[in-house]
Amino acid sequence: MFPSLGIPTRSMSRRVSIPKAREPSFFRRKLLAFSAPSYPQDDVSPTTERIWEKCSLSNDKMVERHVPNELEILYGQQMLELFSSSPVIGFYHINYLSYDNKLINWQNARRLDMELKDYNRRSCKAVLPGTKWEKCLHFVESCRTNQYMTFGPDIETLPNLIKFEKKTPELILIGAVAYDKILRRQDVLQISSLPDIQVLYSQLASILTSPQRQTLSYLGSGASGLSQNLSQFLKDQS
Template sequence: MTGLPCKPLLTSWNPLTQLVRFRTRTPDIRKPIPPHRLRAVALKLTKPVYDTSLNPLLPIKPVRPKIIKAQENPFERILANEFYQILESSKVVAIFHRNPMDQKEIYKMKLLLHKSKMKYLWYSNTVAKLAMSGTYYEPLLPLYQSHTATVVSEENSVAKLLKLEKKMPGVILMGALVEGRLMSVTDLKRYAALPPLEVLQGQLVGILGAPAQRISYNLTHHQTELSSALSRFISDQTQPPQDEEKKE
């Protein structure tokens, strides 16, 4: 018994499988094989039927969707009137692109503008369109396309506005309306570099008055020279008798 080999009594048998393809012909796309009878009946029943009585030469009229006009919100009209009155009383109207900010950053920006006598305004684009359409401020509407904010000032403080922009990273200046003139950022920088208005007015008055002063000088120069020459001649004629009297 000890010399017999130890083999299991039951062994597992795995059959060998092999895939065999009997059809070697590739499918013919140009002349396909007719389907089965039941499949052919199903395809015949589900085939769509089109109306061929219509004349294909006639132009097909495009279907225009009905445009439903949105009703105007009375509250937005009130806000638009308020916004328009603020614009009328302001000398500088600056439009900024507003980046995502929290309320804490917005409060700091409002406080910074308030110290410079400026005001931060935020109205929706719909309110801005109602306020500016058909008015003097309509050229500003192309700037109100995305998230925008408006800064107004009753004083002509363009230089202060450009300095404050560097301290407000949450907004980007796009343009401004200064005393009725629309300016880009480059124009605002040039405008801020100019001297005050009183100095420019004085320079203009001096430039305009220079030709008149020159003409007046040229007209009176010969008369002044003649009168001074006559006065010197008279003084020379009257001087010798006085000297002779002193000598006697």
């Protein structure tokens, strides 16, 4: 026979004693006690078809699903600060976005002088109700995942929303907040097609000063004509 190598082996003659079964562990006993079925004693239903509606644990889970935790409240306060300091806010519908593409989109937003952020529904509902941005919850309700937003530091970054959308195929602009109003995507496109504000100022200044120049030219021509008539009259009298 082969010599023994000193390796401990399990004895195959060991059998499970059914009358003296081993006690379950503490974790398993807690799990069995937690999962044990319980039925209400005061209102016993004839069937068990809708008995799950009377489960208090199910109602507590539904409430906890909509109650934000402390971290989500902290993110919501950070979002509210960005809302207060950003005159231009863009809301986007998101397709599948990996971590690498999210980093690329964040860099593209930074190049356009904007900040790309995403917040979940509970963070938005914790801080936006009761503020002037309460109607922006419409964008959050229609989003199944985190709501992606861009924040611009000044109103001149409004055309950058369209530029950012062209660089990010995963994010589609669905609305924006500018001039303290909620704008549609079509409104953002129309405003983006307008010339620069300095060009508009120069055009407005030329339009406002054109009647003044025309009046001065009329006055100058009238004075020159009057002087010519007077000189001709003096010549005729002499």
